[in-house]
Amino acid sequence: MTKKIKLKMSARLLKKRPRRSSSSSRRRCRFCDSEEQRQNIDYKNATFLRGFITERGKILASRVSGTCCRHQRALAKQIRKARTIALLPYTAQYF
């Protein structure tokens, strides 16, 4: 049984392959750029919010929709509000 040699930190770092910089992560949040889009984030605007939920009614992840953290929180809050008054579904069972 050979003993595993623990490499030094510098050697470990050299062995690591450099990650490809993904161009998709540089996409800008559509709400950060436009005031008009920000005004669309409203629980009453169910037609707009439908673009941010899946077929099953689940809220899309920000890595999928490309929204930044701040606007994802606002968007999700409005979607949850719309769900309580039946403008959006909780689940696709009722589609």
Next chain:
Amino acid sequence: MHRYEVLMLSVPEITSDETSNLEKGFDKIVRDAKGTLVSFERWGKYRLAFPIRKNDYGIYFLARLEVDDANSLKLLDELKSFFAIKVNDLVVRNMVSKLDMNASLVYQRPRSLEEAATARDVNTFLKENKMEGLLPGSESAAPKAAAPTGEAEEEVEVAVEELDTDKNGEDNEGDE
């Protein structure tokens, strides 16, 4: 000054008398709290995303009001009891939100069933969506445009954890 809006969902069988009573009751509460009712709109009949009290349809009302800072808490308490006790049979859901005084009163809302039913013919749809090039006058073969709201999507969605039992061999595309 605070500005609030209340979105109410009522049963679809509400009569016009009951609607006016609702509006009057609402107005009375707002006046008692020395506020002003900015608007009371009837959105119309909508198909709900899920059944509520065994109803698949409902009628939405949106009311906007303004009130002083001193009376706002009192007004909100009164509204709470109004919805809980007085109009409990009629109004099944309500959502009170605070609005920014400086923000505009313009908002977007989904199309109601009454609005959707009126002449969704091809020409108005094309004009609305700026596709005049497809109108029958301009080109010979104009393909019929599909209305976006009425379509039921036929995608079969399967998540990795749940194995679907359909045996038709169809390619299951998932959004997730």
